[in-house]
Amino acid sequence: MTAKSQKNWTGDPADLLRVGDGFRLADVDPDSTPGYGGGKKHGAVDLEAGADELDELQERLYAQSRTDATDASVLLVLQAMDSAGKGGIIRHVVGSVDPQGVALTAFKKPTEEELAHDFLWRIERRVPEPGFIGVFDRSQYEDVLIGRVRKLAAAEEIERRYAAINDFERRLTDAGTRIVKVMLHISPDEQKARLAERLDRPDKHWKYNPGDVDERELWPAYMDAYQTVFERTSTDHAPWHVIPANRKWYARLAVQALLLEALEDVDPQWPAATFDVEVEKKRLAAT
Amino acid sequence: MTAKSQKNWTGDPADLLRVGDGFRLADVDPDSTPGYGGGKKHGAVDLEAGADELDELQERLYAQSRTDATDASVLLVLQAMDSAGKGGIIRHVVGSVDPQGVALTAFKKPTEEELAHDFLWRIERRVPEPGFIGVFDRSQYEDVLIGRVRKLAAAEEIERRYAAINDFERRLTDAGTRIVKVMLHISPDEQKARLAERLDRPDKHWKYNPGDVDERELWPAYMDAYQTVFERTSTDHAPWHVIPANRKWYARLAVQALLLEALEDVDPQWPAATFDVEVEKKRLAAT
Numbered sequence: 001m002t003a004k005s006q007k008n009w010t011g012d013p014a015d016l017l018r019v020g021d022g023f024r025l026a027d028v029d030p031d032s033t034p035g036y037g038g039g040k041k042h043g044a045v046d047l048e049a050g051a052d053e054l055d056e057l058q059e060r061l062y063a064q065s066r067t068d069a070t071d072a073s074v075l076l077v078l079q080a081m082d083s084a085g086k087g088g089i090i091r092h093v094v095g096s097v098d099p100q101g102v103a104l105t106a107f108k109k110p111t112e113e114e115l116a117h118d119f120l121w122r123i124e125r126r127v128p129e130p131g132f133i134g135v136f137d138r139s140q141y142e143d144v145l146i147g148r149v150r151k152l153a154a155a156e157e158i159e160r161r162y163a164a165i166n167d168f169e170r171r172l173t174d175a176g177t178r179i180v181k182v183m184l185h186i187s188p189d190e191q192k193a194r195l196a197e198r199l200d201r202p203d204k205h206w207k208y209n210p211g212d213v214d215e216r217e218l219w220p221a222y223m224d225a226y227q228t229v230f231e232r233t234s235t236d237h238a239p240w241h242v243i244p245a246n247r248k249w250y251a252r253l254a255v256q257a258l259l260l261e262a263l264e265d266v267d268p269q270w271p272a273a274t275f276d277v278e279v280e281k282k283r284l285a286a287t
Numbered sequence: 288m289t290a291k292s293q294k295n296w297t298g299d300p301a302d303l304l305r306v307g308d309g310f311r312l313a314d315v316d317p318d319s320t321p322g323y324g325g326g327k328k329h330g331a332v333d334l335e336a337g338a339d340e341l342d343e344l345q346e347r348l349y350a351q352s353r354t355d356a357t358d359a360s361v362l363l364v365l366q367a368m369d370s371a372g373k374g375g376i377i378r379h380v381v382g383s384v385d386p387q388g389v390a391l392t393a394f395k396k397p398t399e400e401e402l403a404h405d406f407l408w409r410i411e412r413r414v415p416e417p418g419f420i421g422v423f424d425r426s427q428y429e430d431v432l433i434g435r436v437r438k439l440a441a442a443e444e445i446e447r448r449y450a451a452i453n454d455f456e457r458r459l460t461d462a463g464t465r466i467v468k469v470m471l472h473i474s475p476d477e478q479k480a481r482l483a484e485r486l487d488r489p490d491k492h493w494k495y496n497p498g499d500v501d502e503r504e505l506w507p508a509y510m511d512a513y514q515t516v517f518e519r520t521s522t523d524h525a526p527w528h529v530i531p532a533n534r535k536w537y538a539r540l541a542v543q544a545l546l547l548e549a550l551e552d553v554d555p556q557w558p559a560a561t562f563d564v565e566v567e568k569k570r571l572a573a574t
Contacts, residue, residue, distance in 0.1 A: 063490075063493040064493075098377070104387065192574065199564055199571065202560075203557045205564070206354055206557065207350075213570050213574060270492070271492070283497070284483060287504060
């Protein structure tokens, strides 16, 4: 991690939050702040510093893609239960990057056209171009999460999808995409408080959907489905990260740190001129 | 305009910058700052205040679109000579809005597929959905600007396009879209200085294209083409605004002010709940 935004981290968030062998979602405390030694106040300062770093790295990534033969891109995949803070991540972390370098897709309930194709069809169409940070607000994983919990497909089909996702993601990473998969993990009590706030505030009513309570009643089934997702699809090329998210400030910092690491891994450089600079200076001067 | 960001405006930027009868591009001084009484420093403070206003108005617009039958959206169309500051507008004005409410399209040189269709085909596909601020970085106007200057189409075809654009925009505004058309106007000298800077700084080389000098040599032809665009397509339903842009801080403030006015004209409200709030509180409490 880079200098400014790293100083309050006591460990590498990518390592601490990565889903490895033997991971159990039930063991993650949604209130915890793994690896971060500062509190909420330091968190806000560090988020600001990280925003500048992210913005510059993204601009380099974009610049490099315009002239070089590099195919590097970054794809952030966000999954979570309702009200866990995906929107806040997009607003406060992704929103600090120049919009010209971001490709955001919010996957909703599939349309009839989408359902007529394989589940990865609509996903493939939204894969980021080189130079971009792609963001998936929900993703291919809906098809093995709600798809499994609500039995929207046959068991064999759900089973087939895990390997299909791994193959798909392998193809993306082989082509130069760094995939950052994030599950924001809140507790049922925290969700209850957040949904209650949406009901209490008229300016938040539009964010509330009665279906949220129906989903909430299936919490244990969703946690099982997530656990299976982690076991089946946390791969070397595209590992999952589970981010305790009861504290919004921590979740934002952690996702920012993961994006920074992905970009630092690309290590994009300002590309060399593809023209003769001195010749161009003369041409320009003559106008 | 709203309270905070308006205090240093001595006139309404929408009125002052609008292209009306008898408008002559040659009479606009690219160094001027029409209607703004503050300087660069006040401009930065006002831009910050305006960013918060814009962000809230956009969230209301989005919220309203999720539950009501409103089809309101905003479409910002940006046109300019190279280096006039479109990118800065997107980064600093559009970038202050939640990315979840923005749909940005950068129109490049048309692909073969796009060329095989009418010129408005690719434009139509990127019209913003209700609730969104759409941004066109270049637009349908390229087809009557470079299209005319470089004779990329026959004269009769260019001629046909002005009316086709007016009809197209009329259909959009009838359907609820506020169209904000902006030309950022810099002087040839200012462009020369900005291109020279791109040549001087290795981290800016990627932004420079030798073709920029070729286009620059056609400056008078482009100004003629813009003048014709203004005369033919600055309509009551979708007027043009020419923004003096030698001072970047002014151009950003002015575009922000135009967006704020468009959103205030929509006057989006937090939508009423589409469910029984008390019933939902009980349902939630029971979980």
